Amino acid sequence: xxxxxxxxxxxxxxxxxxxxxxxxxxxxxxxxxxxxxxxxxxxxxxxxxxxxxxxxxxxxxxxxxxxxxxxxxxxxxxxxxxxxxxxxxxxxxxxxxxxxxxxxxxxxxxxxxxxxxxxxxxxxxxxxxxxxxxxxxxxxxxxxxxxxxxxxxxxxxxxxxxxxxxxxxxxxxxxxxxxxxxxxxxxxxxxxxxxxxxxxxxxxxxxxxxxxxxxxxxxxxxxxxxxxxxxxxxxxxxxxxxxxxxxxxxxxxxxxxxxxxxxxxxxxxxxxxxxxxxxxxxxxxxxxxxxxxxxxxxxxxxxxxxxxxxxxxxxxxxxxxxxxxxxxxxxxxxxxxxxxxxxxxxxxxxxxxxxxxxxxxxxxxxxxxxxxxxxxxxxxxxxxxxx
Numbered sequence: 001x002x003x004x005x006x007x008x009x010x011x012x013x014x015x016x017x018x019x020x021x022x023x024x025x026x027x028x029x030x031x032x033x034x035x036x037x038x039x040x041x042x043x044x045x046x047x048x049x050x051x052x053x054x055x056x057x058x059x060x061x062x063x064x065x066x067x068x069x070x071x072x073x074x075x076x077x078x079x080x081x082x083x084x085x086x087x088x089x090x091x092x093x094x095x096x097x098x099x100x101x102x103x104x105x106x107x108x109x110x111x112x113x114x115x116x117x118x119x120x121x122x123x124x125x126x127x128x129x130x131x132x133x134x135x136x137x138x139x140x141x142x143x144x145x146x147x148x149x150x151x152x153x154x155x156x157x158x159x160x161x162x163x164x165x166x167x168x169x170x171x172x173x174x175x176x177x178x179x180x181x182x183x184x185x186x187x188x189x190x191x192x193x194x195x196x197x198x199x200x201x202x203x204x205x206x207x208x209x210x211x212x213x214x215x216x217x218x219x220x221x222x223x224x225x226x227x228x229x230x231x232x233x234x235x236x237x238x239x240x241x242x243x244x245x246x247x248x249x250x251x252x253x254x255x256x257x258x259x260x261x262x263x264x265x266x267x268x269x270x271x272x273x274x275x276x277x278x279x280x281x282x283x284x285x286x287x288x289x290x291x292x293x294x295x296x297x298x299x300x301x302x303x304x305x306x307x308x309x310x311x312x313x314x315x316x317x318x319x320x321x322x323x324x325x326x327x328x329x330x331x332x333x334x335x336x337x338x339x340x341x342x343x344x345x346x347x348x349x350x351x352x353x354x355x356x357x358x359x360x361x362x363x364x365x366x367x368x369x370x371x372x373x374x375x376x377x378x379x380x381x382x383x384x385x386x387x
Contacts, residue, residue, distance in 0.1 A: 012182055019182035027179045027188040030154075034191060037156045044159040045132040047139065047147045050357045053160040055153025057191055058175065058184040061259020061284065062166035063201040065112045065313070066230055068150050070333040072120040074350075075146045081124070083138045085158065086150035088113050088127030090285055097134040100125040106317050111285060112150070115316045132157045146354075153194075154186055161357050165195040168260075169202060172213040192218075197341075197349065198225045201263075204336035214339050224341035224349060230263075230331045232271045238315045238326040247272065253305040255296055257282035257314050264311060267329070277303035288314070293321045300325065 012019065036042040052071065056062045068084060075082035091098070091110030100109045100117040109117065110127060117125045124142050128134030131149065135158055138144065149160055168175070177189045192198075198218055200207060207227035214225055234245045254276035256264045261281045269275055280296060282288075300308050308326045310318065315328035335345045 009184075012178075012184075016178075016182045023179040023182040026181070030179075030187040031190060034156070034187075034194070042157070044157060045135060046159040047135050048361070049139075049145050049147050050162075050354060050361060051147040051149065051158065051160045052162040052164060053149040053152035053155075054164050054166070055149070055151050055155075056166045056168075057153065057187055057189075058168065058171055059180075059186070060168060060184060061263075062168055063199075063228065063230065064151055064166055065115070066331065066333055067164070067166065067199065067228070068148050069116060069119060071146065071148050072116065072123045074347075076120065076122060080146060081122075081142065081144045082120075082146040082148065083124040083126060083142065083144040084113070084116060084148045084150055085126050085128070085131045085134050085138070085152070086110075086113050087129050087131070087155075090287075091127045093127060096130070097126050097128040097137040100127055106319065111313055111316050115312055118316065119312070130157075131155055145358075153191075161361065162196045162353060163194050164197055164199060165192065166199045166201065169200065169206070169210055169213075172200075172210060172217045176217060189217075192221055195221065195223055196353075197223050197346070199228055199346065200225065201228055201230070203229055207336055211339070219340065222340070225339040226341065226346040226349070227336035227338060228346065229334050229336060230267065231334050232267060232329050233332050234330045235309065235327045236312075236315075236330045237324065238310075238318060238322040238328055239320075239324060243330060244327070247307050247309075249274070250306040251277050251304055252307040252309050253277055253296070253300040253303060254279040255282075255308060255310040255314060256280075257284060257286035257288070257317070258311055259284045264329075268309065276309070277305045286317070288317050288321065290321060293318065297323065297325070 037044060054064050054067050056064065072082050088110035089112070091108060091113060093108045098109070100113045102118045102121050104114055104117070106114050113125050113127050116123065124138055124144060126134040126138050135147065149155060149158060152158070152160065153163060153165055175184055177185065179185045179188050200210065204227055218225055234243055236243050254265065254268055256279070258264065261279065265279050278299060280299060296308060310326065310328050312328050318326060335347055338344060341349060
């Protein structure tokens with residue numbers, strides 16, 4: 001695996017004592033901001049629908065976009081219209097709010113919003129850094145029964161009825177309560193009191209190994225902790241959409257530009273039971289150029305790789321620059337064990353929580369049938385880091 005990027009963490013570790021005062025001030029500011037929202041001094045806009053925030057307390061890839069996708073699929077399976085309010089990291093539309101369509105350019109929509117729009121064309125994906133404005137526009141034109149705030153834990157100008165907080169395993173260990181700029185946390189650990197549940201991405205076996213950390217760090221909040229993982233179910237040819245289940249032992253080159261490239265590497269090895277010839281790692285949200293694509297193709301030929309495999313997020317950005325050799329993971333979200341949850345898996349907990357909220361929220365509509373399977377803080381809507 002090459003082209004790893006970790007300069008920020010290395011600098012934070014080296015200069016942590018010098019950065020500690022700034023981190024303390026940042027944590028105090030965020031605590032104050034949370035209290036002002038809690039007391040109604042800073043106003044919140046409330047959607048006339050069940051609103052769930054999927055966010056995290058730290059920067060980095062925790063699986064927010066796949067979980068947002070799971071919510072959209074859950075709604076679609078019940079014939080329910082859903083909307084997503086997202087900042088749209090690096091999106092540059094001509095105007096805001098911006099309704100993302102599957103045919104939009106990645107430069108105007110942003111990579112993750114466009115990926116969601118392509119996979120869930122029936123959903124309303126709204127890009128606007130001022131999410132309350134985007135939400136008002138959404139309900140002026142559509143009538144969703146579910147609203148998802150993508151990366152919304154710190155964006156409190158929109159009221160949410162459920163806060164789902166995703167944590168990395170390292171958040172429970174070496175990164176616990178290390179606030180920006182001395183660490184990766186956007187707020188200190190007291191912010192976790194706002195959570196309705198916690199979710200940790202990883203294999204069920206790894207989740208079990210985290211048991212002691214989970215009890216030590218999270219039991220105090222009296223909230224369920226759920227496990228989920230992303231599992232490849234096959235592959236999609238980027239240019240044509242053709243699907244395959246396997247590469248049948250043929251060599252492949254792995255390419256990724258996401259928050260946690262190691263997880264992509266592990267997932268590929270677990271699925272194929274053999275390693276890629278190489279793993280070309282780019283920065284999260286990297287904008288691919290023609291030069292990058294030529295470099296990827298040249299590396300694949302030099303390493304004698306028959307296939308070039310990337311993530312769906314990378315595929316959206318690579319787009320028409322790809323050749324027929326480019327394939328993307330076709331993944332699904334799997335739920336595993338839990339801690340402090342009477343109902344076991346997340347899907348069961350969410351079904352019951354949603355139905356209860358449908359009864360409590362005025363004009364939200366009927367519950368769905370359960371299946372097995374002050375001023376507004378506009379500046380605060382930009383606070384935080386990308387996924």
